[in-house]
Each structure stands twice: as C-alpha cells, then as structure tokens.
Amino acid sequence: xxxxxxxxxxxxxxxxxxxxxxxxxxxxxxxxxxxxxxxxxxxxxxxxxxxxxxxxxxxxxxxxxxxxxxxxxxxxxxxxxxxxxxxxxxxxxxxxxxxxxxxxxxxxxxxxxxxxxxxxxxxxxxxxxxxxxxxxxxxxxxxxxxxxxxxxxxxxxxxxxxxxxxxxxxxxxxxxxxxxxxxxxxxxxxxxxxxxxxxxxxxxxxxxxxxxxxxxxxxxxxxxxxxxxxxxxxxxxxxxxxxxxxxxxxxxxxxxxxxxxxxxxxxxxxxxxxxxxxxxxxxxxxxxxxxxxxxxxxxxxxxxxxxxxxxxxxxxxxxxxxxxxxxxxxxxxxxxxxxxxxxxxxxxxxxxxxxxxxxxxxxxxxxxxxxxxxxxxxxxxxxxxxxxxxxxxxxxxxxxxxxxxxxxxxxxxxxxxxxxxxxxxxxxxxxxxxxxxxxxxxxxxxxxxxxxxxxxxxxxxxxxxxxxxxxxxxx
Numbered sequence: 355x356x357x358x359x360x361x362x363x364x365x366x367x368x369x370x371x372x373x374x375x376x377x378x379x380x381x382x383x384x385x386x387x388x389x390x391x392x393x394x395x396x397x398x399x400x401x402x403x404x405x406x407x408x409x410x411x412x413x414x415x416x417x418x419x420x421x422x423x424x425x426x427x428x429x430x431x432x433x434x435x436x437x438x439x440x441x442x443x444x445x446x447x448x449x450x451x452x453x454x455x456x457x458x459x460x461x462x463x464x465x466x467x468x469x470x471x472x473x474x475x476x477x478x479x480x481x482x483x484x485x486x487x488x489x490x491x492x493x494x495x496x497x498x499x500x501x502x503x504x505x506x507x508x509x510x511x512x513x514x515x516x517x518x519x520x521x522x523x524x525x526x527x528x529x530x531x532x533x534x535x536x537x538x539x540x541x542x543x544x545x546x547x548x549x550x551x552x553x554x555x556x557x558x559x560x561x562x563x564x565x566x567x568x569x570x571x572x573x574x575x576x577x578x579x580x581x582x583x584x585x586x587x588x589x590x591x592x593x594x595x596x597x598x599x600x601x602x603x604x605x606x607x608x609x610x611x612x613x614x615x616x617x618x619x620x621x622x623x624x625x626x627x628x629x630x631x632x633x634x635x636x637x638x639x640x641x642x643x644x645x646x647x648x649x650x651x652x653x654x655x656x657x658x659x660x661x662x663x664x665x666x667x668x669x670x671x672x673x674x675x676x677x678x679x680x681x682x683x684x685x686x687x688x689x690x691x692x693x694x695x696x697x698x699x700x701x702x703x704x705x706x707x708x709x710x711x712x713x714x715x716x717x718x719x720x721x722x723x724x725x726x727x728x729x730x731x732x733x734x735x736x737x738x739x740x741x742x743x744x745x746x747x748x749x750x751x752x753x754x755x756x757x758x759x760x761x762x763x764x765x766x767x768x769x770x771x772x773x774x775x776x777x778x779x780x781x782x783x784x785x786x787x788x789x790x791x792x793x794x795x796x797x798x799x800x801x802x803x804x805x806x807x808x809x810x811x812x813x814x815x816x817x818x819x820x821x822x823x824x825x826x827x828x829x
Contacts, residue, residue, distance in 0.1 A: 358528075359392075359394075359516050359517075359518045359528045359530070362394045362416075362516055363392050363394070363436060363518055367436040367437060368437075369436065369437065369438055370438070373438055374390070374438060374441060374520065375520060375523075375524040375526075377390075377438065377441050377442060377445060378390045378420075378441075378520050378521065378522060379522045379523060379524070380445065381420060381422060381444075381445035381448060381449070382422055382459075382521070382522040383522070384424075384452050384455060384456055384457050385422040385423055385424050385451075385452045385455070385457045385459075386423050386424055386425060386455075386457040386458060386459065386460055386687065387422075387423040387457075387459070387460040387683055387684065387687065388420075388421045388422040388423050388448075388521070388522070389420075389421060389519050389520065389521045389661060389662065390418060390419075390420050390441065390519070390520040390521075391418060391419045391420075391421070391517065391518075391519050391660065391699070391702055392416075392417075392418045392436065392517065392518045392519075392520070392702065393415075393416065393417060393418070393419075393515065393516070393517050393701060393702040394414075394415075394416045394515070394516045394517075395414070395415050395416070395513060395514065395515040395516070395701070396412070396413070396414050396475065396477055396513070396514045397412070397413050397477075397511070397512065397513040397514075398410075398411065398412045398413070398477055398511070398512050398513075399411050399509065399510065399511045399512075400485055400486060400489055400509065400510045400511075401507070401508075401509045402486070402489035402490065402492070402493055402506075402507070402508045402509070403505075403506075403507045403508075404505060404507075405493060405506075407486055407489065407490075410482075410486070412477075415434070415701070416434065416436055416702075417432060417433055417434040417435070417436065417701075417702040417703065418432060418433060418436060418440070418441065418444070418702050419431070419432040419699070419702045419703060419704070419705065420432070420441065420444040420445060420448055421448065421705055421706075422448045422449070422451055422452055423451075423683075423684055424451050424452035424455040424457055425455065425688075426684075426688065427451045427452075428451065428684070428705060429447070429448030429449070429450060429451030429452070430448060430705045431443075431444035431445075431447040431448050432444070432702055432703045432704075459522065460683060460687055462521065462525050463527065463658070463661065463662045463663040463664065463683075463693070464663075464664060465527075465664075466657070466658065466664035468648070468657060468664070469657055470558070470648060470649070470650050470651065470652075470655050470656070470657050471531065471532055471558035471559065471650070471651055471655070471657070472532060472558075472559065472560065473530045473532075474532065474560060475514035475532065476512040476513075476514060476532045476533075476534045476559070476560040476561050477512050477513075477514055479560040479561050479562060480560075480561045480562070480565060484565060485510055485561070488510065488564070488565055488570065489508045489509075489510060491567075491570070492506065492508040492538060492570055492573075492574055493506045493508060495570075495571060495574055496538070496540050496574045496577070496578060499574070499575070499578055500542065500578060500582065502542040502543060502544060502582070502585070503540060503541070503542055503578070504541045504542060504543045504548065505540070505541040506538075506539070506540055506541075507537075507538070507539040507540075508536070508537065508538050508539070509536070509537045510534075510535075510536050510537075510561075510564070511533075511534065511535045511536075511537075511556075512532075512533070512534045512535075512561060513531075513532070513533040513534075514530075514531070514532055514533075515530070515531045515532075515533070516528075516529075516530045516531075517529050517530075517531070517660070519658075519660070519661065519662040521662070525662075527658055527662035529656070529657050529658050531558060531656070531657075532558050532559065532560065533556070533557075533558055533653070533809060534556050534557065534558075534559060534560065534561055534564065535554060535555070535556030535653075535797065535798065536554065536555055536556065536564045536570065536573065537552065537553075537554040537798075538552065538553050538554070538570075538573045538574050538577045539551070539552040539577060540552070540574070540577045540578050540580075540581045541581065542578070542581040542582055542585055543585075544585060547585065549581050549582075549584035549585045549587070549770075550580075550581055550584065551576075551577045551578060551579065551580025551581030551582070551583070551584060552577050552580065553573045553574075553576040553577040553580070553796070554573075554796060554797070554798040555569075555573060555796040555797050555798065556653055556796070556797035556798060557651045557652060557653050557797040558651050558652065558653065558655060559651050580737070580755070580756055583756065583768045584755075584756070584768065584770060586767070586768055587767070587768040587769055587770040588767050588768070588769060588770070588828075589769070589770065589771055589826060589827040589828035590733070590754075590757065590769035590770060590771050590772035590824065590826035590827055590828060591733075591759075591769075591824065591826045591828045592824055592825055592826035592827075592828065593823075593824060593826075594821055594822070594823050594824075595731065595732045595733060595821075595822065595824055596729045596731075596732035596733075596760075596786075596818060596819070596820050596821070596822075597732055597733050597734075597735060597774065597818075597819050597822045597824065598725055598726060598729060598732065598733070598734045598735070598760065598816065598817070598818050598819075599735055599814065599816065599817045599818075599819065600734065600735065600736040600737075600816055601722070601789065601791045601792065601793040601813075601814060601815050601816045602793035602794065602795055602796070602813060602814070603737055603738065603795040603796070603798075603812065604735060604736070604737070604738055604814060605713070605714055605715065605794075605795065605812035605813045605814035606738050606741070606752075606795070606799065606812045607738060607741065607750070607752050607774070608643065608713065608714070608715055608812065608814055609710060609713050609799070609801070609810065609812045610741050610743045610750060610752070610778075611741075611743050611748060611750040611752075611776075611777075611778030611781065612643065612671075612748070612778045612779075612781075612782060613643075613645070613670075613680070613710050613713045614710075614743060614745055614803070615627055615628045615745055615748055615778060615779075616628055616643075616645075616670050616671075616679050616680055617679065617680045617696075617707075617708045617709070617710070617803075618679045618680055618681040618682060618685035618686060618689065618696075618708040619682075619685050619707065619708050620745050621679050621689075622685050622688055622689050625745060625746050626745055626746070627745075627746065627747055627748040627777075627778070627779050628676060628679075628748075628779070631676050632676050632677070632678070633675065633676065633677075634675065634676055635674050635675055635676075636671060636674065636675070636676045636779065636782060636783075637671050637674040637782035637783060637785065638674055638782065638783055638784070638785040638786070639673055639674045640673060640674065640718050640719075640785070640788050641671055641673070641674050641715065641782055641785050641788070642669065642671060642672050642673060642715065642716040643669075643670045643671040643713070643714070643715050643716075644667060644668065644669055644670065644713070644714060644715075644716060645667075645668045645670060645680055645694070645696065645710055645711055645712065645713045646665075646666075646667040646668070646711065646712050646713075646714075647659070647665025647666065647667075647695055647696070647711030647712060648665050648666060648667060649712050649794075649811070652712050652794070652797070652811045653712075653797040653798070653799060653809045653810065653811050654710070654711040654712040654713075654799065654809055654810040654811035655711060655712060655811070656695070656698075656711060658695070659682075659695045659696060659697045659698055659706070660697055660698050660699045660706045661682060661683050661693070661697035661706050663683065663693045663694075663695045663697060664695055665695035665696075665711060666694060666695050668680065668694045668695075668696075671782075674782075678691070678694070679691075679694075679708075680694055680696045680708050680709070680710060681693050681694045681696055681697075681708055682696055682697030682698075682706055682707060682708040682709075683697055683706075684697075685708055695711075696708050696709055696710065696711065697709075698711075698806075698808050699806060699808075700806035700807055700808055704805075704806050707803060707804055707806065709801065709803060709808055709810075710801060710810050711810060711811070712794065712810065712811035712812070712813070713810070713811070713812055713813075714792065714794060714811075714812060714813030714814055715788070715792070715813070715814040715815065715817070716792060716815075717788065717789065717790045717791065717792040717815045718787070718788025718789060718790060718815060718817075719788070719790055720787045720788060720789050720790060720816075721789070721790065722789045722790075722791050722815075722816040724787075725787045725789055725816055725817075725818050726760060726763060726764070726765065727763035727764075728763065728787065728818065729760045729763060729818065730760075730762060730763065731760065731761060731762075732760045733754075733757055733758070733759065733760060733769065733772060733824060734757060734758045734759075734760050734765055735754045735756070735757040735772065735774070736756040736757060736758070737754070737755045737756035737757075738752050738753065738754055738755060739752075739753045739754070739755045740752075740753055741753065743778070747777065748777045748778035748779045748780075749776070749777050749778075750774070750775070750776060750777070750778060751773055751774070751775050751825075752773060752774045753772075753773050754769075754772040754773065754774065756768070757769045757772045769826070770827065771826060771827030772824055772825070772826055772827075773824065773825040773826075774822055774823070774824060774825075775822075775823040775824070775825055776822050776823055781819050781822065784819050784820045784821050784822070785817060785818070785819055786818045786819065786820050787817070787818040788815055788816075788817050788818075789815035789816030789817060790815065791815045791816055792813060792814065792815040793813055793814075793815070794811055794812070794813035795811060795812050795813060797811070799811055799812050
C-alpha cells in the first residue's frame with residue numbers, strides 16, 4: 355500500500371484539506387499556472403574520518419511554497435510553517451504578479467500509476483549502531499589492504515522526503531522519495547608524495563545493500579585502486595589531441611557542457627548555444643542524447659517532478675539532430691510544447707526550474723578496445739572532478755582525476771593534472787566513435803543551477819572525440 359501524505363500535512367498540522375484547496379484556488383484565480391507545494395523531509399548524515407566518528411546529524415524540515423504564474427512573471431512565497439494562516443499570508447504576497455492579468459489556466463498534468471522507488475524511509479531501516487559500524491569497518495578494511503594508506507574518510511547520507519502538490523480545483527499529486535549515498539575516500543603516500551582516490555554510490559533505495567560487505571568492500575577497493583594509480587602518475591601532456599572518454603561517470607561532461615544548454619529556459623530566452631536549432635544537426639551521426647527520469651531506483655529519477663508532471667524519457671538529440679529541450683511547465687507553455695517532467699526544485703523554499711534527471715548518451719556499435727586501438731597518441735580519461743561551463747557559448751573546462759596516456763593504441767602511464775578545454779557544441783561534432791558499453795554513474799551526481807542543488811544521474815558509453823584541447827602539467 356502506498357504511503358499517504360494526509361497525516362503529515364493535515365492530521366498533524368490541524369489544517370483542513372477542503373479549506374486549503376479553496377485557498378489555493380482563490381490564490382491562483384486569473385493566473386496561467388501555479389501550485390501549492392508542501393514538503394516534509396528527514397535527513398541524516400554520518401562522517402567517519404581519521405579513525406573515528408567525526409560527525410553525526412539528524413534533521414527534520416517542513417514547509418510549503420506557493421507559486422502563481424502570469425505570462426512570464428512568477429509570484430512565489432514560502433514558509434516553514436504549515437498552517438492555513440501562513441498559506442493565506444502567502445496568497446496575499448503572490449497576488450501582485452497577476453494584477454490586471456486574465457489568465458488562461460494551463461492543462462493539468464496527466465496522472466500516472468508508475469512508482470519508481472519504495473515509500474519506506476531509509477533512515478529507519480538500519481540502526482545507528484549498524485551505520486556507524488559500517489563506517490568503522492570501512493576504515494579498518496582500507497587500512498589493512500595496503501601499508502601505504504595514510505588516511506581514510508567515509509560518509510553515509512540518507513533522506514526521506516514526502517511531497518504533495520495541490521493545484522486549483524483541488525487537483526493533488528503526491529510522491530514519497532528515499533535517497534541514500536555512501537562515499538569512501540582514501541589517501542595513500544610514499545615519502546613526501548600523497549595521492550587520493552574516491553568512490554561513491556547511491557540511489558533511491560534503502561541502506562540494506564550498502565551494509566553488505568561485498569558492496570562496501572568493492573567501493574573501498576576502487577577508491578584504493580585510484581589512489582595507488584595516482585601515486586604512479588606522471589605529468590599530463592598539453593595540446594590538441596584525440597581523447598577517449600570512458601563509460602559511465604565521464605558523462606558528467608555531457609551533462610554540464612551539453613545538457614544545461616538544452617534546458618528550456620535558456621533556449622526560450624535565446625541565451626543557449628543550442629537556441630533556435632531544432633531539427634538541425636548539432637552532433638556527429640550516431641550521437642543520441644536522452645534525459646530519462648523514469649529509471650527505477652536511480653538517483654536522478656522521480657515518479658513525478660516538483661510540479662506534479664510525470665517524468666518520462668525525452669530524446670534531446672537523435673542521431674546528431676536536435677529534437678527537443680528539457681521543459682518545466684512555464685517554459686513549455688511559453689514555447690508551445692509539452693512539459694517533459696523536468697520541473698525541479700531543491701526544496702519547498704525554491705521555485706521550480708527546468709532541470710535534468712538522468713542524462714546520458716546511448717550506445718553505439720564499436721568495441722571499446724577497437725576505439726582505443728584506433729588512437730595512435732592521445733589520452734584515455736576515466737574519471738572527472740569539477741568543471742565549469744558557459745551556457746551562452748558552451749565552452750567548458752573539466753579536470754580529470756583518472757587518466758592515462760594512449761600510445762600506439764595501448765593504454766600507457768597514468769597521468770595527473772589533465773584538464774579538458776573546449777566547447778560542448780564543437781565536441782559533439784567531433785565525436786568519431788561510440789562504444790557499445792553504455793554505463794550509468796554509480797549514483798553520486800548533484801547538479802547546481804540558480805542557487806539550487808538537486809540529485810541527478812549521468813552516463814555514456816566509451817567515446818572518441820578528436821581535436822580536444824588538453825591542459826597539462828608536463829614541461
């Protein structure tokens with residue numbers, strides 16, 4: 355049986371559902387769109403560092419955001435108090451945006467029976483002792499694997515969020531969302547040199563899988579492997595060269611350099627490098643980019659978005675041709691297209707924006723080994739850290755945290771200090787080979803936009819891009 359939000363938002367607060375629905379209808383009268391978004395969330399985190407538990411926290415938050423939309427203008431008010439009086443005050447605040455405006459009320463979101471994740475809270479599935487023991491076991495296991503291990507850090511995060519979205523006329527949509535993540539970082543050293551490796555995993559599940567040794571030991575092994583590899587790394591070369599991107603997490607470059615440029619607000623306003631290019635070739639043949647919020651248990655997935663629209667699979671680029679954009683309700687209405695279920699907000703205190711869910715490039719037909727063999731001299735980049743992108747021109751800079759020389763078609767020495775510099779639009783046009791090994795990230799992505807952060811997923815197959823500029827550290 356699905357969890358009901360009635361107890362959280364009405365029984366416990368003393369609010370009357372019928373009165374609240376009337377308040378929402380009155381607040382939105384004459385506008386084009388809008389909703390009351392109510393949220394209740396619990397979260398906890400544990401940080402284990404330097405051989406001991408450094409931090410353990412638990413937090414509960416609740417509140418609402420009331421939004422009214424008139425043409426392009428948005429009125430938004432929020433409060434941490436769930437009461438009829440607070441909603442009444444918010445209603446008065448958002449009325450000004452529709453002064454003199456006679457709206458044409460947007461169609462309601464379609465209903466859905468799909469359910470992509472459990473209703474159960476991950477916070478209650480394992481005890482405090484079990485969670486702290488997990489982190490202590492990670493620390494001990496990592497230190498026992500190699501005498502070069504100097505420091506181990508591990509963190510565990512869990513969240514349970516219940517939302518209800520009420521629109522004019524009493525239309526209501528509910529969703530209950532779990533989210534967990536386990537991170538491991540290992541520092542190794544020889545003499546004066548120290549290097550770090552890290553690995554994380556998560557999703558919209560409970561903690562059960564992360565408590566299993568075969569799972570968390572694999573995370574430690576991977577973090578240690580990366581650290582030891584970095585200990586052997588040499589300075590990266592610089593210049594324009596062929597670059598092979600590995601499968602999975604390197605899709606973060608696709609997310610940043612391409613995905614943000616395909617969000618509806620940037621394209622409606624003409625500020626994206628992809629604005630006005632629907633139906634035109636923007637990438638090499640074979641390049642198909644998808645945003646899919648319907649993937650079961652994935653970190654970026656949502657049964658419904660934060661406006662109540664069911665998520666879906668949206669093909670953005672198909673075989674190199676631009677097919678569509680990522681849309682929330684406001685920008686979709688103004689552009690004359692359907693919402694794609696990508697209206698997302700960080701919390702009740704934020705208005706929704708068009709945001710990605712799980713964004714990835716589909717597989718091609720090449721064996722990854724064949725792709726590597728095709729490169730005489732270049733770089734093979736397997737993991738990335740931070741990056742920056744200018745949406746208006748698509749130019750990006752990304753730092754590589756795990757990369758290797760490619761010499762005569764074979765993987766060579768690991769490199770450090772490599773950065774990728776280029777333009778997302780140009781990189782798409784220079785994709786030469788696409789592997790048949792699509793992989794998603796392990797559940798670690800967080801996306802920032804407009805001062806808001808939301809969980810996302812990324813992915814891609816192994817891919818060869820020619821003519822990328824690499825900033826290196828070799829003299």
